[in-house]
Each structure stands twice: as structure tokens, then as C-alpha cells.
Amino acid sequence: MRSSLVVCAVSLGLCAAAADAQTLNTDQDKTLYALGLALGNNVKDFNLTAAELALVTAGIGDAAQHKEPKVDLQTYGPKIQALAQERATSAATAEKKASGAFVEKMSKEPGAVRSASGVIYIPVTVGTGASPKADSTVKVHYHGTLRDGSVFDSSVQRGEPISFPLNGVIPCWTEGVQKMKVGGKAKLVCPSETAYGDRGQGPKIPGGAALMFEVELLGIEKN
Numbered sequence: 484m485r486s487s488l489v490v491c492a493v494s495l496g497l498c499a500a501a502a503d504a505q506t507l508n509t510d511q512d513k514t515l516y517a518l519g520l521a522l523g524n525n526v527k528d529f530n531l532t533a534a535e536l537a538l539v540t541a542g543i544g545d546a547a548q549h550k551e552p553k554v555d556l557q558t559y560g561p562k563i564q565a566l567a568q569e570r571a572t573s574a575a576t577a578e579k580k581a582s583g584a585f586v587e588k589m590s591k592e593p594g595a596v597r598s599a600s601g602v603i604y605i606p607v608t609v610g611t612g613a614s615p616k617a618d619s620t621v622k623v624h625y626h627g628t629l630r631d632g633s634v635f636d637s638s639v640q641r642g643e644p645i646s647f648p649l650n651g652v653i654p655c656w657t658e659g660v661q662k663m664k665v666g667g668k669a670k671l672v673c674p675s676e677t678a679y680g681d682r683g684q685g686p687k688i689p690g691g692a693a694l695m696f697e698v699e700l701l702g703i704e705k706n
Contacts, residue, residue: 529570575681575690582675582693585630589672589695602655603672604662607697612665615649615703617657622646622702628695635687635694644701653678655694663700671696 507513526539545552590597595605615621624644627636638645649657655673663669673694675681683690 528574529567530574571690572681575683577691578689579675579681579691582630582691586672586674586693589670592670595672598658600654600658600677601674602658602677603670604659605670605672607668607670608666610664610667610700612667612700613703614664615661615700617661618648618650620646620648620704621660621700622704623660624699624701626697629688630693630695633687639697646704656696659696660698660700663698665700665702668697668699671698 507516522543529535531539544550586601586603589595589605590603592603592605595603597603622644623646624638625636626634626639628634634640649660653673655671655677658677659669659671659673673696675691675693678684678692678694679688679690681690683692688694
């Protein structure tokens with residue numbers, strides 16, 4: 484309770500306003516709330532604690548109300564990027580550790596084969612057609628999830644397969660899909676090093692994340 488009061492105080496009394504904002508009665512209410520979402524999206528990667536968010540909110544309040552800044556922006560503004568990098572590295576390290584445990588678990592699945600790169604190939608249905616090469620253009624259906632099962636991309640959900648050259652995608656796909664035959668289905672478990680590494684990809688794939696794909700190889704197209 485005390486920490487909540489501190490946050491409210493440092494946030495310039497915005498707690499009450501935030502509570503009122505939950506009603507969002509008018510179109511303007513919703514637009515202003517959307518402004519808050521936009522501002523929040525700009526700082527969410529910092530993984531702020533409640534106390535840290537209160538300080539950020541205080542800074543927004545002072546700037547928005549034309550109050551005298553409590554720090555010199557010329558001095559501390561350049562430190563923002565360093566803080567962002569520090570938080571991103573910390574988050575990626577934690578995610579990589581958790582993803583490592585997930586990859587290890589998946590390596591114990593029936594039929595799972597782990598390659599030297601760490602990619603895990605789990606056949607579901609063995610196809611009867613040809614296997615692609617590293618420079619082949621393939622047509623596939625796929626369903627991509629994170630270690631917690633949340634979907635980040637899925638041609639299956641879109642209801643439309645996709646074609647692409649195997650040498651133009653993440654290493655996990657280049658390696659794993661070559662093990663398949665047309666008509667087959669398989670699971671590919673991709674350690675972060677064979678996917679998007681510590682940087683992640685967009686808002687849905689965090690840095691250090693292992694990925695899992697359910698892939699159906701529909702065909703190999705002529706180059």
C-alpha cells in the first residue's frame with residue numbers, strides 16, 4: 484500500500500486520473516488514452532519497475548506542463564540509449580536462459596534430432612516427395628510460437644501458404660527445411676542463435692528467444 488502511495492505522489496497525482504480513464508466515456512477520452520498507449524510503447528522495452536515508471540511519469544508531467552526540469556536534458560538525455568541497451572541485454576540474457584531450458588526439454592521429444600548448430604528437428608509426417616536444397620524456393624504452411632506457446636506468426640491462421648528462398652530466411656529454417664520432403668510435416672525448434680539472436684524481431688519476438696515452428700512443406704518451386 485505504501486509503495487502505491489509513493490507512486491501516486493511522484494506521478495503528480497495522476498493515479499486518480501488513471502482510474503477515471505478506465506471509463507473512457509467519450510471519443511476524446513479514448514484518443515487521450517491512445518496517446519498514453521503510444522507513449523507507453525516507447526518505453527515498454529525498458530522493463531520499468533513501478534518506482535521507475537513513476538519517475539518517467541513525473542518527467543512527462545513536468546515537460547507537458549512546462550515546468551522547470553529537475554535535471555539537465557543535455558547531460559542526461561544521451562544516457563537514455565545506454566540505459567535502453569543495458570535493459571535490453573539484461574532481458575535477452577534472462578530470456579535466453581529460459582529458452583535454453585525449453586530447447587533442452589524439446590530435445591527429449593520422441594523422434595527429436597538435434598544438430599551441431601542446436602536446431603532440433605522433430606518429424607511429424609514423413610513426406611514422399613523431393614527434399615529442397617539450401618538455395619531452393621519452397622512453398623510452406625507454418626505456425627510459429629514462443630516457448631510459452633504464444634503465436635508470433637502463422638500462415639495457417641492467415642489461411643494462405645507462403646513461398647520463399649531457403650537462403651533468405653533464418654538459419655534454423657535454411658537447415659531444418661532441407662531435412663523435409665514435400666508432403667511432410669515437422670517441428671523445428673530454433674535456439675536464438677539460429678533465429679533472431681539477442682536483438683529479437685519486432686514487438687512479438689524478444690531478444691534471446693527460442694522459437695518453435697510447425698512446418699508443412701507443400702512444394703519446391705522452380706528457380
